[in-house]
Amino acid sequence: MKDSHDSEVSRREFIGGTGAAIVAANTIPVKAQDRSGESNERAIEDVPLTRITLTVNGTEHRVAVEDRWTLTELLRDHLGLTGTRIGCNRGECGACTVLLDGEPAYSCSTLAVWAHGRSVQTVEGLEKSGRVSKLQQAFIDHNAPQCGFCTSGQLMSATALLQRNANPTVREIREALAGNLCRCSNYNAIVEAVQAATRTGGA
Amino acid sequence: MAIDPLKTVGQNTPRIDAYERVTGQATYTRDIKLPGMLYARVLRSNVPHAMIRRIDTSKAEALPGVRAVMTHETHKIPYGSGSISGGRQYSDAHKDITTRLRYTFNDHVRYVGEPVAAVAAVNRHVAEEALQLIEIDYEELPFVLDVEEAIEPGAPEIWSGGNIAHDSENRQQPIGGRTGDLEAGFAEADQIFEDRFTTQFVQDAQMEPRSALAHWEGDKLILHTPTQGVSNCRHDTARDLGLEDHQVQVICQYMGGGFGDKNGNYYFDLIAAAFARDLGVPVMVELSRKDDWLATHGRWHTVQDYRVGVKDDGTVTAIQLNGLSGMGPYLRRSGNVAGMDVYACENTEKSILPVHTNRVVSGNFRAPTYPQGYFGIESMMDEVAYKLGIDPVQFALKNMVRPTETKQFTNFTLDQCIEQGAELFDWANRWKPEPGSGEGPIKRGAGMAFMMFNARLGASSAILRVNAEGRYTVYVGVTDIGPGAKTTMSMLAAEELGVPLSDVDIVWGDSDRCPYSVGESGSRCTMMTGYAVVEAARDLKRQIAENGMPQGDSVLIASATPAPTTNGKLREGFGAHFVEVEVDTHLGDVRVTKYVTVHESGRILNPLPALDQIRGAVIQGIGQALTEDLRYDSRNGQPLTSGYYWGRHLTHLDVPQIENVFIETDDGLGPYGAKTVGESGIIIAPVAVANAVYNAIGHRMRDLPITRDKILEVVA
Numbered sequence: 001m002k003d004s005h006d007s008e009v010s011r012r013e014f015i016g017g018t019g020a021a022i023v024a025a026n027t028i029p030v031k032a033q034d035r036s037g038e039s040n041e042r043a044i045e046d047v048p049l050t051r052i053t054l055t056v057n058g059t060e061h062r063v064a065v066e067d068r069w070t071l072t073e074l075l076r077d078h079l080g081l082t083g084t085r086i087g088c089n090r091g092e093c094g095a096c097t098v099l100l101d102g103e104p105a106y107s108c109s110t111l112a113v114w115a116h117g118r119s120v121q122t123v124e125g126l127e128k129s130g131r132v133s134k135l136q137q138a139f140i141d142h143n144a145p146q147c148g149f150c151t152s153g154q155l156m157s158a159t160a161l162l163q164r165n166a167n168p169t170v171r172e173i174r175e176a177l178a179g180n181l182c183r184c185s186n187y188n189a190i191v192e193a194v195q196a197a198t199r200t201g202g203a
Numbered sequence: 204m205a206i207d208p209l210k211t212v213g214q215n216t217p218r219i220d221a222y223e224r225v226t227g228q229a230t231y232t233r234d235i236k237l238p239g240m241l242y243a244r245v246l247r248s249n250v251p252h253a254m255i256r257r258i259d260t261s262k263a264e265a266l267p268g269v270r271a272v273m274t275h276e277t278h279k280i281p282y283g284s285g286s287i288s289g290g291r292q293y294s295d296a297h298k299d300i301t302t303r304l305r306y307t308f309n310d311h312v313r314y315v316g317e318p319v320a321a322v323a324a325v326n327r328h329v330a331e332e333a334l335q336l337i338e339i340d341y342e343e344l345p346f347v348l349d350v351e352e353a354i355e356p357g358a359p360e361i362w363s364g365g366n367i368a369h370d371s372e373n374r375q376q377p378i379g380g381r382t383g384d385l386e387a388g389f390a391e392a393d394q395i396f397e398d399r400f401t402t403q404f405v406q407d408a409q410m411e412p413r414s415a416l417a418h419w420e421g422d423k424l425i426l427h428t429p430t431q432g433v434s435n436c437r438h439d440t441a442r443d444l445g446l447e448d449h450q451v452q453v454i455c456q457y458m459g460g461g462f463g464d465k466n467g468n469y470y471f472d473l474i475a476a477a478f479a480r481d482l483g484v485p486v487m488v489e490l491s492r493k494d495d496w497l498a499t500h501g502r503w504h505t506v507q508d509y510r511v512g513v514k515d516d517g518t519v520t521a522i523q524l525n526g527l528s529g530m531g532p533y534l535r536r537s538g539n540v541a542g543m544d545v546y547a548c549e550n551t552e553k554s555i556l557p558v559h560t561n562r563v564v565s566g567n568f569r570a571p572t573y574p575q576g577y578f579g580i581e582s583m584m585d586e587v588a589y590k591l592g593i594d595p596v597q598f599a600l601k602n603m604v605r606p607t608e609t610k611q612f613t614n615f616t617l618d619q620c621i622e623q624g625a626e627l628f629d630w631a632n633r634w635k636p637e638p639g640s641g642e643g644p645i646k647r648g649a650g651m652a653f654m655m656f657n658a659r660l661g662a663s664s665a666i667l668r669v670n671a672e673g674r675y676t677v678y679v680g681v682t683d684i685g686p687g688a689k690t691t692m693s694m695l696a697a698e699e700l701g702v703p704l705s706d707v708d709i710v711w712g713d714s715d716r717c718p719y720s721v722g723e724s725g726s727r728c729t730m731m732t733g734y735a736v737v738e739a740a741r742d743l744k745r746q747i748a749e750n751g752m753p754q755g756d757s758v759l760i761a762s763a764t765p766a767p768t769t770n771g772k773l774r775e776g777f778g779a780h781f782v783e784v785e786v787d788t789h790l791g792d793v794r795v796t797k798y799v800t801v802h803e804s805g806r807i808l809n810p811l812p813a814l815d816q817i818r819g820a821v822i823q824g825i826g827q828a829l830t831e832d833l834r835y836d837s838r839n840g841q842p843l844t845s846g847y848y849w850g851r852h853l854t855h856l857d858v859p860q861i862e863n864v865f866i867e868t869d870d871g872l873g874p875y876g877a878k879t880v881g882e883s884g885i886i887i888a889p890v891a892v893a894n895a896v897y898n899a900i901g902h903r904m905r906d907l908p909i910t911r912d913k914i915l916e917v918v919a
Contacts, residue, residue, distance in 0.1 A: 083227015148224035149459030
C-alpha cells in the first residue's frame with residue numbers, strides 16, 4: 001500500500017513531519033489496533049495514532065488521533081463541533097479559525113496532535129450560561145453574517161482582538177480580521193459589529 | 204415620492220436565524236452525519252484537452268476502505284439533462300435534439316479540472332489516497348484558451364462542428380439583434396468612435412466548498428446539497444437520473460453563499476446519488492477548494508468591440524457591439540452581454556458569440572451578463588464624453604434611457620439616482636475636467652456610472668397555515684443563501700396578516716415540504732416568492748374573516764401562485780455609483796478612497812440586509828475591477844491562479860466604507876412595491892472604478908482587472 005496521498009501531501013506531510021518532532025516528547029503513541037478513542041470510523045488502515053489530551057471550550061478531552069488529522073477534523077468529525085467551518089483547508093480563508101490558548105489559529109493548518117496539552121476555544125464556546133457574548137449579539141444586531149459560513153472565524157478573530165484590546169480602532173479591527181475572508185464581502189457590517197462590541201461601542 | 208410606512212416591513216429586522224449563524228448551530232451540508240455514510244472524492248483531468256484511451260482503477264479499488272470507483276466506463280449519467288445549452292437546461296425539447304451531450308464523466312475531457320473518476324470510501328483520507336492510484340492514459344489533443352483563436356479556421360475543435368456554442372436549436376447564431384436604423388444613426392453622427400474592452404473570468408468563490416450528501420429510501424433519492432433553488436435542483440436531478448420529480452427530495456437548510464450558478468443541480472449531486480444507490484448507504488461528495496474553484500462555474504470572460512456614433516452636442520446616435528464570450532467547453536448559461544439598453548439611443552446592433560475554449564466552464568455570477576457589459580459600454584461612453592469635452596454626469600443625463608410613449612416604466616428614477624449621487628459625492632469638486640492632472644506620484648480621480656436592472660414579476664408559490672394556537676407557518680422553497688430571504692418572507696406574512704413577526708414560523712429549503720419557488724437567483728426571490736406570500740396571506744385573512752380562527756386540531760391553509768404582470772411596462776431597479784480612487788503611479792496600486800451609491804429598488808423591505816446586499820456587491824465588483832482573475836499558462840493550458848490566495852479575493856484590508864442611499868418608491872407592484880436588490884450593487888462597480896482610474900491617470904484601462912502591471916505600463 002502506498003503510504004501517502006500526493007494531492008494533499010505537500011502541506012500535510014510537511015507540517016506532519018514538523019509536528020511529530022514537536023509532540024514526540026509529550027504525547028503517547030498508540031498501537032494501531034487500539035483505537036478506543038475513535039468515535040465513528042472503522043479501523044481499515046494501519047494508521048499511526050497518538051493519544052492526546054486537550055481542553056475544548058473548558059472541557060478536557062482524552063482522544064486518540066490519527067497523526068494526519070487536522071484540528072478542524074478532530075473538532076468537526078470526532079468531537080461533534082461543526083461550528084468551525086472548512087472554507088479552503090489550506091490556510092487561505094480563515095473560516096476554520098479557533099483560539100488556541102487564546103490566540104487565533106487556523107485549525108485547518110494545525111495538526112490535532114499539536115493541540116496536546118493546549119486549550120481550544122471554538123464558536124460553540126462563546127455562549128456562556130445560555131447567553132450569547134456581547135460580540136455575538138453585535139453580530140446579530142449589525143447583520144454581520146450574510147451566508148454565515150465565515151462567521152465563526154470572524155467571531156473568533158474578533159474575540160481574540162477584543163480580549164487583548166478592548167477599544168480597537170477601525171484600522172486595528174481590519175488588521176486583526178485580515179485573515180478572515182468574507183466572499184459575501186460583508187466587511188463593512190462585520191467591522192461595524194466589532195466596533196459596537198468594543199468598550200465604547202464604537203463611539 | 205413618499206411611500207406609506209408599514210408596520211413590520213421597512214423596519215430594521217435582524218435575521219430570524221441570526222442566532223444559529225453566530226453560534227455555529229447553523230447546519231450546512233457538510234455538517235450532516237448519517238449512520239454508515241461514506242465519503243467520496245472526485246479525480247479531475249490534469250490536461251486541458253484529451254481523449255481517455257484507458258483508465259485503470261484496479262489499484263484504487265484494491266485499497267482497503269474503498270467501496271466503489273466510478274468512471275465514464277461505469278456510469279454514463281447525463282449532466283444538465285443531456286443538454287449543454289445555456290440557460291435552457293430545463294428544456295425537455297432541447298434535451299431531445301442537442302448534439303453536444305455532456306455527461307458527469309466524459310471520455311473526451313475538455314478542461315483542467317473536468318471530473319474523470321470518483322471514489323467512495325470509509326473516510327476522506329482513504330478516498331483521497333485512492334484517487335492517486337487511478338491510472339489514466341490520455342491521448343492529448345491540441346487545446347485553445349483564447350476566444351478569438353478558438354473561432355479561427357483550423358482551431359482545435361473542442362466540439363465537432365466548431366467552437367461557437369449551439370443555441371437551443373443547434374444553430375451557431377450570435378445573441379443579440381438590431382433596433383432602429385443603425386446605418387442612419389451612423390450617418391447622422393458627427394463623430395464615430397471605436398474601441399475594444401475585455402473582461403476576465405471571475406469565480407463565484409462562495410465560502411462553503413460544495414458538497415452533496417445523498418441517500419435513498421427505496422426508489423426515492425434524498426439529496427442534501429447547497430443549492431440556490433431546491434425546486435430547480437430537484438427537477439434537474441430527476442431528469443438527469445431518469446426519475447420523476449416526486450422521486451427526488453432536495454434539502455438545503457443553510458448554505459455558505461450563492462452568487463448565481465447554483466439554481467440547479469451539479470455533477471457532484473449526481474455522483475453522490477449514483478454512489479448512494481449503488482452502495483445502499485449515504486454518500487457525501489466533498490469538493491476541495493481547488494475543485495470548487497476550477498470545476499464549478501464563474502462569470503464568463505468577454506471581448507467587446509464597440510462602435511458609437513455621436514453628434515457634436517453629445518447626443519449618441521448609434522451603438523454597435525460585436526462581442527465574444529468565453530464559455531469554457533460546456534455551455535451552462537447564455538453568454539450574453541448586457542448594458543446597451545440603459546442608453547436612449549434607438550439605433551443599435553448587438554452580436555455576441557458564445558465561444559467554447561479549454562478553460563473552466565462559465566456560468567452565472569451575480570447579474571450574469573451585466574458587470575462585464577456595463578464595463579464595456581460605460582467605459583466606451585466615458586471615453587466619448589471626454590473626447591467631446593462633456594462632463595460624464597451631463598453626458599449620462601443627456602443620453603440615458605428615459606420613459607417614452609413606446610417605452611413606459613412602472614416608475615422611473617434613474618435621473619434622480621444620478622443627480623442625488625453626484626451631490627452626495629461632491630462630483631463637482633472631486634472630478635477633474637483634465638484627467639491625470641493631479642500633482643505628485645499619487646494621483647486622485649473620480650468616476651461614475653449608472654445602471655438599471657430588470658425587476659421582473661413572475662410566478663412563484665407560497666403556502667400559509669394557521670393553527671388553533673395562533674401560530675402562522677409560511678412554507679416557501681427558499682434556501683436563504685445570505686440576503687435573509689427567510690426573514691423577508693416572514694416579515695411579509697406578518698405585515699399582510701397584521702400579526703407580530705414572532706407569531707410567524709417558516710418552513711424552507713426542502714422540495715418535499717415547500718411549494719415551487721423560482722429560487723434565489725435573478726434577484727427574483729423577494730419579488731416573486733415574496734409576492735406569493737402576500738397573496739397567500741390575503742387569502743388566509745379572508746378565510747379567517749369567513750370562518751373565524753381554527754379551533755382544536757383544525758387548521759386553515761391558504762396557497763398562492765400569482766403571476767402578476769406589468770401590463771407591458773418596463774419594471775427596473777435603478778442606480779448610480781460615484782467613486783474616488785488614488786493611483787500610486789510608482790507602485791501601480793489603486794486604492795478606493797470614497798464610494799457613494801444611490802439605488803432605487805422600490806420599497807426596501809428590510810433595510811439592514813438590503814444595505815449589506817449593496818455594499819457586499821459593490822465590494823465584489825471592486826474585486827472584479829482591480830484584482831480577481833484566472834490566469835492560464837498558454838504553453839500547457841494549466842490554470843495558474845485558482846483558490847482564494849491566487850484568485851486574489853478582497854480582504855478586510857482592501858475595502859472602503861461604502862456609502863449607500865436608497866430612494867424608496869412604491870409602484871404598486873411586487874410585494875409592497877419591492878424591486879430587485881441583490882444583484883444591483885455589482886453591475887456598475889467595475890466600470891465606475893475604471894472610470895475613476897482614467898480620471899486619475901489620464902489613461903483608459905480597457906482590460907480587467909486593472910492590476911499593477913497594467914497601470915505601470917501606461918504611466919511609466
